[in-house]
Amino acid sequence: QGAEVTFGGLKHDSSLPVEITSDQLSVDQSTGKAIFSGDVLIGQGALRLSATTVEVIYGANDATKISKLIATGGVTFVNGGEAIESQRAVYDIQAATVALSGDVILTQGANALSGQSMIVDLKTGTGRIEGRVKTILQPGQQ
């Protein structure tokens, strides 16, 4: 089953420049495949996505356009006040969506939600969490 969650609330502008920093970037000379490794941090506006490795997927017909960033290994995705942790995340820059998978834990202030996978639509600021969703609410906080 799934749960609809408003996430981030603030509008995310996906035309802002994307900045990727890491310890190392290795590019395969024959295929051009680029992999960032060593506490990689992807930043765009208020969005932060950190992971141990991030692979860059270029656009099918235009190698100068990045279509997806595949982050794996201890992913933490922060946008505004909320944070999501998972094993893996795919940030589709063109579609402005982030698909997280592998024990997803969403913390919003004191409340926490966990599930198997989550899709965040950055344009609308909403997220959909699926697979064995568990909610932990801290009563009496607000």
Next chain:
Amino acid sequence: MAHFDNFHSRLVARAKIFLPLASLALLATLFLFARGGETTYDIPYARVDIESLAREQRIDGPTFATVTDDGAELEISAGRARPDPSNKNVVNSTQVRAELRLPDKSAVSMIANDAVIDGPSRIAELSGNVRVQTTTGYAIETDYIAATLNLSKIESPSTVTGQAPSGNISAGSMEISKNEDSGEYLLVFKNRVKLIYQP
């Protein structure tokens, strides 16, 4: 000498005397006048000043090519090269252009102001606004790179900045080398890489 009354016969008679004499004179002097003096063209020779060339043992436009152990071709050409006065098997050269063609058909081309090629230690050090261009679309500027001559390895220990296919990139150091286990040739940026991509 018979006398003739009409002008024609006198003319013919005189012609019979002058024309043979004229031809005789013409024939005689034919070989006297040379056909215009043989102008000596100056021999074309390079106007390079010979003494400094000899003294410095300078070579203009040299190229140096080698094949590395893993089958990559490295070719270095320069505007001018001269042996290092202090150490004879080290060659200093200026306006350097180097090209490393890797077995997997990718290539790295480099341009630098000057280079020091050290034979025994098999290192070519390029310095002076070095530009590196790879077929995977990376154009990198740095101020020093070391290319190993016997195996395909290019290292730049100092900061590198430049253009990646998708945006501009900067890093603490860079290395192009063969990954031993996977056998692929990798361009690796190290020490805090930063890529800025404008969607």
